[in-house]
Amino acid sequence: MSDYVVSVVSNMGMIAFIALSAYILLVIGEISFGQQAYFGIGAYISGVLTAMWGWPLWLAMVLGCAVAGSAALIIGSLTLRLSGIYFAIATLSFAEMIRLGLLSVHVQVEIDGELVGPEGAEGFGDIRWIFENDVTPFEFMTVIYVLLVGVLTILFWVERSRLGTVIRMVGSDPLLAQAQGIDVVFYRLLATVFAGIIAGLGGSLYAHFATYIEPNVFNVMLGVHSLAYGLIGGLGTAVGPLIGVGLDIGFLEGVRVFQGYRMIAFGGLVAVLLIFMPRGILDEERVHRIKRWLERS
Amino acid sequence: MLKLENLSKHFGGVRAVDDLSIEVNRGEVFGLIGPNGSGKSTIVNLICGVYTPTAGSIRLLGNEISGLTPNRRLVAGVARTFQNIRLFDDMPVWKNLWVAQNSTEDANKHNLLRRWFGGAGSDRDEIDALLEFSGLGGRGGELAGSLAFGEQRRLELARAVAAKPQLLLLDEPAAGMNFDEIKDLAKRIKGLREQDMSIILVEHIMELVMGVTDRIAVLNFGGKIAEGTPDEIQKSSVVQEAYLGKPQDVA
Incomplete structure (x- = not known):
């Protein structure tokens, strides 16, 4: 595989995490414009831990996910009573607060005669874990996909379980779900925290793949894209957001013919799909029909 | 079984339910009727927890349930149907x-x-x-x-x-049904009563209410204006007034 292909495929894998994160929020019936914040938190926390404190990558990633999950728990509890447009605005505001907060973080230490650490808008470079440990881009890509398959396995497993059904019910009609004995508040929080952890995982991979991050990478456009992936691919199954990622990054960005026109094509695609397939290509009804068809044959 | 005591629900200045007391016995089908806006649906929503009461108490089998969230109330034994069909x-x-x-x-x-x-x-x-x-x-x-x-x-x-459930709340279950479907529904409701379920039936269609209920409470402006068996209610002059207005002296 050429370097270019490896980098495009790795990008798809990492963005898939935040797309899945936004998808989980869509499944519980909320539009979040703030998942990029958890992606950013995962990236910064794990980056600081490996580059400044010399932690092993896996431990730094675990902590990155934990902090992202805790942030999701806090923001989730604060925005619980909101829904629809109010929830969307609140998540966007919190995400921007975190991004602007990162812009004013200046914590650097000297390592081997060089200053390492987040330096506000200048960004945070020299996250060199993969060079120090002789990990090739191809190997790192493999790590990304192993983790992605792991997350997908969990999502599919949940989807088939009673937990998955209950969460879908909370998303499709919270009032009705509550009348059926479901503790809506609890399941919404649970899904929110899980979504935060997944975004944090993607972010901590991203920091080590890119080796350089800056707060503006985690701006609202990242959140908007991750939402759009689920809406394009479909909300009926976790495969949906992956289709969205594949179409956007793999096809529009990866294939050089579209260079420069990517956003035009992408925006058009989103608009057309929202009109003709409001819940995406693989929406609940199609997934149900495919499942029944598979059961019969 | 279910006991509402001095129950009130005010929305700002509107007294949707005002100082209402009702008792429903085990295995009884209890009808709630009244003109539009008399507070029937508000009562259903109070009992199953969509609204919290402004004052008063709701007791199910002797336990106060007015502080429970809707999901806890289902567990406590209150199930409902919706006025507009609501399914997943x-x-x-x-x-x-x-x-x-x-x-x-x-x-x-x-x-x-x-x-x-x-x-x-x-x-x-x-x-x-x-x-x-x-x-x-x-x-x-x-x-x-x-x-x-x-x-x-x-x-x-x-x-x-x-x-x-111990108590089943039916909020206008016959809305939009044709005659045969209503007859069918009446049969099901009677069947459920035989299983010792208590049922509160909110309904506008009098054939159904008069046919299946044991007792009926008539509401107007959030308060109870009459209570009794279907026969008593049909003869009550207060009820006729609430629905049709006061008889005028035409002479």
Whole structure:
């Protein structure tokens, strides 16, 4: 595989995490414009831990996910009573607060005669874990996909379980779900925290793949894209957001013919799909029909 | 069984329910009637927890339930149907029944992992029996949203029954039904009473109310203006006034 292909495929894998994160929020019936914040938190926390404190990558990633999950728990509890447009605005505001907060973080230490650490808008470079440990881009890509398959396995497993059904019910009609004995508040929080952890995982991979991050990478456009992936691919199954990622990054960005026109094509695609397939290509009804068809044959 | 004492719900200056006291006995079908805006639906929403009362108490089997969230009230034994059909449209019919069937048991299970991942946990025979009861036998795999109107109404009732409630609240269950469907519904309601379920029936269609209820309370402006057996209510001059207005001296 050429370097270019490896980098495009790795990008798809990492963005898939935040797309899945936004998808989980869509499944519980909320539009979040703030998942990029958890992606950013995962990236910064794990980056600081490996580059400044010399932690092993896996431990730094675990902590990155934990902090992202805790942030999701806090923001989730604060925005619980909101829904629809109010929830969307609140998540966007919190995400921007975190991004602007990162812009004013200046914590650097000297390592081997060089200053390492987040330096506000200048960004945070020299996250060199993969060079120090002789990990090739191809190997790192493999790590990304192993983790992605792991997350997908969990999502599919949940989807088939009673937990998955209950969460879908909370998303499709919270009032009705509550009348059926479901503790809506609890399941919404649970899904929110899980979504935060997944975004944090993607972010901590991203920091080590890119080796350089800056707060503006985690701006609202990242959140908007991750939402759009689920809406394009479909909300009926976790495969949906992956289709969205594949179409956007793999096809529009990866294939050089579209260079420069990517956003035009992408925006058009989103608009057309929202009109003709409001819940995406693989929406609940199609997934149900495919499942029944598979059961019969 | 169910005891509402001095129950009030005010929305700003509007007294939707005002100082109302009602008692429903075990195995009784209790009718709630009254002109539009008299507070019937508000009472249903108060009993099942969508609204919290401004004042007064709601006791079920002697326990105060007015502080419980709606999901806890289902566990306590209150199930309802909705005035407008409300189903999980993009889920199969059987899952709509399954959720209500399991929630009482689930709420008391503390091992979350076993509850979430420990298999369907459903009593398939019971679901089949409920489908049979609602005339939907063999159609459990279809999406609830693809059922016809009458079938969806029957599924709503079956779902409320699936929770095995002590008290069943039927909020205008006959709305939009034709004559045959209403007769059919009356039969089901009588069948449920025989299972010792207490039922509160909110309805505008008097043939149904008069035919199946044991006692009726008539509401107007959030208060109770009459209570009695269907016969007594039909003869009551207060009730006739509330519905038709005061007789005028035409001479």
